[in-house]
Structures are given as structure tokens and as C-alpha cells.
Amino acid sequence: EAGVTQFPSHSVIEKGQTVTLRCDPISGHDNLYWYRRVMGKEIKFLLHFVKESKQDESGMPNNRFLAERTGGTYSTLKVQPAELEDSGVYFCASSQESAGVQPYGYTFGSGTRLTVV
């Protein structure tokens, strides 16, 4: 099966611009997560979708970040306007919620490296 796909792999934008990151989860995975790693720090949870609904968005830094998952398939994470501190690597992960699935069912994408200059 295809893995979790993220694009772009890299993005360099100027402060104040808008950037949209995309994540295509594994087909059939209801759960989709966004995480972010700022240089030298831990990977932090941003939010969790179950299908098209936001299950938990407690990690979203502020209202400049908007995540959507229309139709419960792919997800986008928009940063508008971008600030310098938004630089980091944004990871997406997906998992399937069903009985019998092994507990280590999270599959991560390769991440999008965002640089705001």
C-alpha cells in the first residue's frame, strides 16, 4: 500500500506570506494527525482528525493555522500569515481505528520542511 504522502517536501516563504501544506494519508485510515518539530525541540502534536471531524486541535499554536480535511481524505494545513517562528518540519501521520489493529498503527509521512525568512 502507498504510504503517507506529504508535499511539498520543502517550502521557503517570506514572513507574511501564506503557505499550504498537504497530507495524503493511507487510503482507509480514518485518523490523521499533524505534528511539528521546531529545530532542536521535540515533535509536538498540532491536531487530530477522525475522518473529516477535528477530534483534538489543542496543539494548534494560534489562529494563523487552519487545518481542513474535506471529505475525510487528504488534509491541508494553511499558515496565514506566516511568521519566523513557524519554521520547522511539519509531519503528518495516519492510523486506522478498528478492533484488532496492532497498537503501533501510526504511519508517518516524510514531512514538509518549512522555512520562513
Add this chain to the structure above:
Amino acid sequence: AQKITQTQPGMFVQEKEAVTLDCTYDTSDQSYGLFWYKQPSSGEMIFLIYQGSYDEQNATEGRYSLNFQKARKSANLVISASQLGDSAMYFCAMREGKSNFGNEKLTFGTGTRLTIIP
């Protein structure tokens, strides 16, 4: 609140030697899961090993084993017979334990950069 601590920002190990990467955790949950991920320079996060809080045996996956000491709240990763391809960032993570179905967020540590020396 959950917390994962990885105290080794970087490690250098001679090829073929065993290496232990430290991870301690803090949680008030009785049921939880612990993960180790590898992130090579290519960027993807590769799952290595999982340990459930109620598992009595230490998890093993090939050259990887997890030294789980519940009373000390530690979950160290042991890599036996290290190889050059093991050079990467390694992250310890914990899942809050409501179910085993992979639908809870993970809390990560800051990672350890492992470099294997030929």
C-alpha cells in the same frame, strides 16, 4: 501532563558495538504505550518498536529491544551490533492509554542523534 525526556542529544558509537538510547517518561495513566521511531537524513519517521504498559516481556524486533523498567519509568532502546545505516535521529514517544487502536496523539521527546563510526 505527559512528558518524555531524552537526555542524550548526540551519541557516537563504534560500528558493531551495542548502543543504548535513554528515554524516561512521566504519566499518571495506568495504561499507555511507548514507541521508538528512527528518522534518517531522508526525513521519514520509521517505526522501530512498541511496548505496552501491561506487557510483561520487553519488546524485541530484530536488533532492537526495549529495556522497559516500569517502576523507574524508563524505556531505553537497545540496538545490538550497530551498523552504519543506524546513523539517524531517534525519537521516543508515548501514547496516552485509552485504547490500543492508534487513535490517540503521541507525545515525543527531543530525540537523540546517533552516529555510527566505521
